[in-house]
Amino acid sequence: MQIKNIKIHPKKIKVLFKNKKSENFTNIWLRDHIFNEENWDFVTNQRKTFTAVLDPKTFIKKAKTEENGKYLILEWSDQKKLAKYSSKFLYDVSKNNGLKKIFHKTWEKKDMTKNISLKFNRAITKEGFKILLKNICTYGFCLITNCKPNKNSVKKIANKIGYIRQSIFGGLWSFEANNKMSDSAYSKSELRPHTDSTYSNDAPGLQLLLCCEYNAKGGESILVDGFKIAEKIKKKNKKFFKILSSIEVPGNYLGDGVFLQAQRPIFRLDKKDRIIQVSFNNYDRAPFRLDEKKTLEFYNALRKFDLIANDKKSQWRRVLKPGELLIINNWRVLHGRSKFKGSRKMSGCYINKEDFDSMCKLNSLSSY
Ligand SMILES: [Fe+2]
Incomplete structure (x- = not known):
């Protein structure tokens, strides 16, 4: 699901998806979920970020979308490189909220x-x-x-x-x-x-x-x-x-x-x-x-x-x-x-x- 538009607030960013569903992502959550080599180990699929030492005041300097809403690009106050988030990740993690879908058919x-x-x-x-x-x-x-x-x-x-x-x-x-x-x-x-x-x-x-x-x-x-x-x-x-x-x-x-x-x-x-x-x-x-x-x-x-x-x-x-x-x-x-x-x-x-x-x-x- 691609992103239609975004709005930056002081402590969060509001993402509106193309199906009109919207989700608020707080700064600390987004900062904790940067998938790049500095913050994520792509070999072990584990977080590198030391979450406890992230400055709670970390903020988003600039934000934009790319490739027709396929990606959200953020410039963080404490990061040299831009952080790239796929709209699929942001949508899926919001929609399922970590819970499994139910597919069973009950029977007698x-x-x-x-x-x-x-x-x-x-x-x-x-x-x-x-x-x-x-x-x-x-x-x-x-x-x-x-x-x-x-x-x-x-x-x-x-x-x-x-x-x-x-x-x-x-x-x-x-x-x-x-x-x-x-x-x-x-x-x-x-x-x-x-x-x-x-x-x-x-x-x-x-x-x-x-x-x-x-x-x-x-x-x-x-x-x-x-x-x-x-x-x-x-x-x-x-x-x-x-x-x-x-x-x-x-x-x-x-x-x-x-x-x-x-x-x-x-x-x-x-x-x-x-x-x-x-x-x-x-x-x-x-x-x-x-x-x-x-x-x-x-x-x-x-x-x-x-x-x-x-x-x-x-x-x-x-x-x-x-x-x-x-x-x-x-x-x-x-x-x-x-x-x-x-x-x-x-x-x-x-x-x-x-x-x-x-x-x-x-x-x-x-x-x-
Ligand atoms: Fe048994």
Whole structure:
């Protein structure tokens, strides 16, 4: 967006863009954002300016635009060289204000008619990998089929996205039903929809789950869009939404040599009241107290949330067969599994949310 005109004030400059939007840039902010060799390291993309020693009285001596408003050129009182700012930078930084754009499509069962799967050999190509990322950004999950049914397939896909995260379960893990572990995920009984690691301050962003062996009956994987639940509750019952987005619910992992605990609301919102994370794990919820009125309100809201999550109309279901890998955004989509008889071996890993976000940005995608 090019600049139409500018007006210098003593402590700021008013920039009017060609789409009639205007923005005030204070002198200190502009002085702090000079992109030239003296003030910016173009190799490391880091600021060189020692901001704290900038004279607050630094002022703009002269200002003009160049190339039909493509650039703003400023002459600073403390700089020998003219400073050049691109109108794109000034516009983008004002418009987005550092916040991410939202591109997701919320869904329930009836909406998931689209084939969301990709074959492994395609997923590892440049073009296929971008589709994989796009599916996760849009729907909160992606299915990769035709993988070799072993840990290496998980490792190969995970390493394309980011770093494998170390946790109480290890890095790259394999598991089957095991009643010695202190987590419900190791049982054969029904596992109702939940997000993982409500006991972690930084819950894993992605969970990768590959079916390696399946000699069983049942064991459908269940996914539910937590953002859709939030949308529904916000629309029909603002009071419940307020409770679920304000009361901090603690989660615990006690056992296997650790005592992890964290707390946050079931719907975590940003400063513009947009949802950024859903955290719900009724298994891991730790005892906590509220006053009498709030207690009743909280249980009413929790009931609403969990009944929607357990309603089959909300759920995408599939029995994963050997070689099928699910990648789930654990900050958005709840996962569960119906009960099963027989044996079922799975492999998987976690990836941090910020590493997934980073890969999305490198591919010009927004992970929200
Ligand atoms: Fe889980």
